[in-house]
Amino acid sequence: MSRFLRLLRGHPAAEQIVPRAGFTAWLTGLTAFAMAALAVCALAATFAAGRLADRWSSELARSSTVQVLAPAEEVDRQVTAALAALRTTPGIVSARALDMAEQEALLAPWIGTGLPLDALPVPRLIVIEETVEGPDAAALALRLTAEAPGAQYDDHTRWRRPMIAAADRLRLISGAALALILFATAAMVTLASRAALAANARVITTLRLVGAEDRFIAGAFTRRFTLRALIGAGLGAAGAALAFLFVPDVGAEGAFVTGLAPQGQEWLALAGVPLIAAITAYIATARAAKRALNTIEEA
Amino acid sequence: MIEFSGTRFSYGQDTILSDLNLSITPGSFHFLTGPSGAGKTTFLKLCYMALTPTGGGLTVFGKEAAMLTRDDIARFRRKIGVMHQNCQFLDHLSVEDNIALPLRVQDKFTESRATDLADLMDWVGLSHRAAALPPELSGGERQRAALARAVMISPDVIIADEPTGNLDWDMAQRVLTLLVELNRMGKAVLIATHDLNIIRSVKGQVNARVLRLKSGQLQLAGSDL
Ligand SMILES: Nc1ncnc2c1ncn2[C@@H]1O[C@H](COP(=O)(O)OP(=O)(O)O)[C@@H](O)[C@H]1O
Ligand SMILES: [Mg+2]
Numbered sequence: 001m002s003r004f005l006r007l008l009r010g011h012p013a014a015e016q017i018v019p020r021a022g023f024t025a026w027l028t029g030l031t032a033f034a035m036a037a038l039a040v041c042a043l044a045a046t047f048a049a050g051r052l053a054d055r056w057s058s059e060l061a062r063s064s065t066v067q068v069l070a071p072a073e074e075v076d077r078q079v080t081a082a083l084a085a086l087r088t089t090p091g092i093v094s095a096r097a098l099d100m101a102e103q104e105a106l107l108a109p110w111i112g113t114g115l116p117l118d119a120l121p122v123p124r125l126i127v128i129e130e131t132v133e134g135p136d137a138a139a140l141a142l143r144l145t146a147e148a149p150g151a152q153y154d155d156h157t158r159w160r161r162p163m164i165a166a167a168d169r170l171r172l173i174s175g176a177a178l179a180l181i182l183f184a185t186a187a188m189v190t191l192a193s194r195a196a197l198a199a200n201a202r203v204i205t206t207l208r209l210v211g212a213e214d215r216f217i218a219g220a221f222t223r224r225f226t227l228r229a230l231i232g233a234g235l236g237a238a239g240a241a242l243a244f245l246f247v248p249d250v251g252a253e254g255a256f257v258t259g260l261a262p263q264g265q266e267w268l269a270l271a272g273v274p275l276i277a278a279i280t281a282y283i284a285t286a287r288a289a290k291r292a293l294n295t296i297e298e299a
Numbered sequence: 300m301i302e303f304s305g306t307r308f309s310y311g312q313d314t315i316l317s318d319l320n321l322s323i324t325p326g327s328f329h330f331l332t333g334p335s336g337a338g339k340t341t342f343l344k345l346c347y348m349a350l351t352p353t354g355g356g357l358t359v360f361g362k363e364a365a366m367l368t369r370d371d372i373a374r375f376r377r378k379i380g381v382m383h384q385n386c387q388f389l390d391h392l393s394v395e396d397n398i399a400l401p402l403r404v405q406d407k408f409t410e411s412r413a414t415d416l417a418d419l420m421d422w423v424g425l426s427h428r429a430a431a432l433p434p435e436l437s438g439g440e441r442q443r444a445a446l447a448r449a450v451m452i453s454p455d456v457i458i459a460d461e462p463t464g465n466l467d468w469d470m471a472q473r474v475l476t477l478l479v480e481l482n483r484m485g486k487a488v489l490i491a492t493h494d495l496n497i498i499r500s501v502k503g504q505v506n507a508r509v510l511r512l513k514s515g516q517l518q519l520a521g522s523d524l
Contacts, residue, residue, distance in 0.1 A: 017403065019391045206387045209349070210448070211376040212404035214369055293369070 018203060018220045024196040025228050031188040032232030032277045033239075039181045039273045040240035046174035047266045053167035064130060066095075069123040070150030078148035079124050085147045086128060091135030098125045126151075185229075185277060189284040193225050197292035204296050218289035222282055229281030233274035241270050300325060300360055300378075300456055300487060301346050307354035308341060315341050317515040318355065323456060323489060328482045328505050330498050331491040332520065333512035339491035340384055342512065343460050346489065347381050348372045377405060380449030382459040386441050388433035394444050395420065395429040401452045416451070423447045423477065439470035446477055456487045463497050471497060479505050 066086065070078045079097050086095035098106070103125060137155045144151040197204070200221075207217050244261040262270060301323040308316040315338040323329065323346070331339050344350040345357060348364055357364040359375055367375070380401075388397045399416055402408040420426045423443040428436065436444060442462055449457055459478060463471035475497065482488045482505055492498065498509055511520040 016392070016396075017389070017400075019389075203389055206389055207400075207404055208369075208373065209347075209376065209381065209383065209387055210401040210404055211373050211452070213373045216404050216406075 017207065018196075018200060018224060022196060022199065024192040024199075025224060027192045028189050028225050028281065029228040029232035031185060031192070032229040032274075032281065033236035035181050035185045035188075036233035036236030036273050036277055037240040039178060039277075040237050040244075040270050042174045042177040042181065043270060043273070044240075044244055044262050044266075046171050046178070047262050047269075049167045049170035049174060051263070053164050053171065056164050056167065064128045064134075065154045066126040066128065066144065066151050067123040067154060068126065068148060068151045069121070070148075074150065075124055078150045079126065082126060082144060082148040082151040085143055086126065086140075089135050089140055089143065091131050091133055093129040093131055095126055095128045098127060182276070182280060186280050186284045189225060189229060189281045190288050193221060193285040193288040194292065196225075197221060197288060197296075201292075201296050204293070214290075214293050217293060218286060221289050222285040225285040226278050226282040230274055230278035233277030237270055237273040241267070302356075302358040303345075304357070305355035306345065306352045306357050308338075308345060308350065309353050314515055316345075316512075319517050321510070321517060323487050325455065325487055326482070326485050327487045328479075328507040329489045330507055330509045331489065331512065332493060332495065332498065332509060335493055337512040338515060339493070339512055340460055343381075343458050343489070343491055346456075346458055347376060347379050377401065377452050378455045380452060380454035380457045382442065382445040382449050382457075382462050384460040384464065386433070386445045388441075388444070388448075390433050392432075393430050394425060394433060394436065394440075397433060398444060398448045398451055401448060405452075419447050419451060424473075438465035439467075439474075442466060442470075442474050443477075446474060450481060450486075454486065456489065457481055459488070459490045461492055462490060463492065463494060472500065475501050 066082055068075060068079050068082055083095055083097060086092055103122065106125075107122070137153065141153045144153055204217055207220075241262075247261045301321075303319040303321045306316065306319040307314065319342070321329075331342060333339055341350065345352060345364070346359075348359060348367065351357075351365050359367070360378065362371070362375075388394075389400065392400070395416065396403075398419065399408050399412075402412055417426070420429055423446055425440060425443055425447065428440055428444075433441065433444070442464070446459070446462070449459070457478065462474050462478065466474065471494075478488055478490065479501055498507070501507065509520040511518045
């Protein structure tokens with residue numbers, strides 16, 4: 001790592017000793033640019049998937065609801081009966097019926113305000129907080145049917161589990177994409193630096209004749225490629241990050257639709273992308289240089 | 300400093316040099332002659348470790364040449380200034396930068412060395428060509444630039460392969476004078492040339508040994524010159 005930093009600080013002597021021209025340096029910059037942009041997208045997807053999974057598992061993990069739908073004169077009695085049943089069911093920490101105001105607030109986004117809820121056959125909601133294990137869903141449903149025929153236990157885990165699994169899968173796919181991007185970058189930089197080293201075999205021979213050690217020659221190439229990758233990846237990552245800045249904020253109303261844009265500290269992680277690209281380029285070029293220095297013939 | 304003892308060299312089956320014995324000591328002056336293809340360049344390449352002997356012994360600055368690593372060779376080359384037959388410049392760097400190259404690769408090119416460089420450019424008469432690119436130089440200018448690069452590192456030994464190769468008489472004399480001057484400063488000088496007139500022209504100025512390469516063997520030449 002200290003060698004890497006020393007390299008970036010520069011070896012003023014090595015600066016212009018390798019001919020500047022050549023498509024290889026551009027290829028490296030361009031590759032780094034594209035790969036960094038892709039990496040930022042993959043990272044953002046990973047983060048978003050992570051947030052979704054977290055949210056679904058924490059917010060919903062221990063909550064479920066019971067809906068009570070019954071004729072107006074029956075409904076209060078059935079709610080009371082259901083509550084009584086729920087409070088004596090193992091696996092349930094608490095159960096509470098939402099009052100009218102809360103129900104109205106809940107329904108407002110869907111049907112607007114100002115509607116007389118009591119005039120509509122809207123089910124009453126009981127919010128349940130469960131223990132980690134939760135109640136035995138089938139037994140609870142059976143018991144509720146007996147005590148309050150209009151009550152229906154809505155077990156969130158039924159649809160929550162596959163969604164968490166999907167989010168986890170998404171995270172895995174993004175992770176694999178990141179690994180592929182890293183691999184492709186390393187492969188591309190390796191090819192580009194090998195081409196540059198081969199094209200400059202005569203330069204290398206001349207440098208050796210005037211007493212250049214391997215470290216110096218390799219450094220001249222690795223510095224160039226590492227800087228190209230750093231600059232290319234920096235621009236690519238910044239470009240992609242900028243694009244995310246302009247993703248519309250869905251805000252709290254979006255309920256489960258979390259924004260794809262990174263949040264908070266995740267922005268910091270994006271800054272790691274160019275750094276990793278530069279380190280990848282450094283390792284790839286250093287290896288290519290070592291190989292070239294071992295194969296290029298003496299004068 | 301460079302010690303040949305029973306040294307042999309062959310390219311594959313072609314034996315170019317056999318059983319060489321020679322010692323290059325500080326302050327010595329050697330001419331190496333022989334017709335084209337006799338193996339002069341090959342001999343010099345052994346001296347600056349671009350080739351390793353295929354038999355016999357060769358020690359450079361006290362170390363067996365066959366045992367040296369690439370980085371050892373790089374460090375030893377900093378004590379040996381070489382004027383290559385084809386000069387070996389980096390064509391994308393200016394003449395001045397090429398001459399400074401041996402210091403640059405050691406990261407030793409400092410302010411004070413920059414004045415040395417200017418003096419050196421002056422000494423070889425290339426100050427006005429400092430910013431030119433090597434391909435723009437004439438033959439004589441290339442040879443003098445090569446000499447300047449060879450001495451930039453204040454080497455102990457200066458090796459010159461056909462330093463007067465493409466030069467007219469006056470220019471050849473100028474380059475030779477520079478080499479003689481370096482020898483007077485205490486540097487060992489080894490010059491390969493097929494041109495005997497060149498050797499005759501400096502005979503009076505310097506105590507030089509003349510070696511002849513013939514059928515892969517070194518002979519001491521003398522009276523016939
Ligand atoms: N790389 C090489 N591979 C095979 N043969 C070579 C090589 N370099 C030189 N030779 C041969 O070695 C012989 C000596 O060459 P050289 O040392 O260049 O002679 P000189 O410098 O005296 O003209 C020549 O016959 C040449 O063809
Ligand atoms: Mg020759």
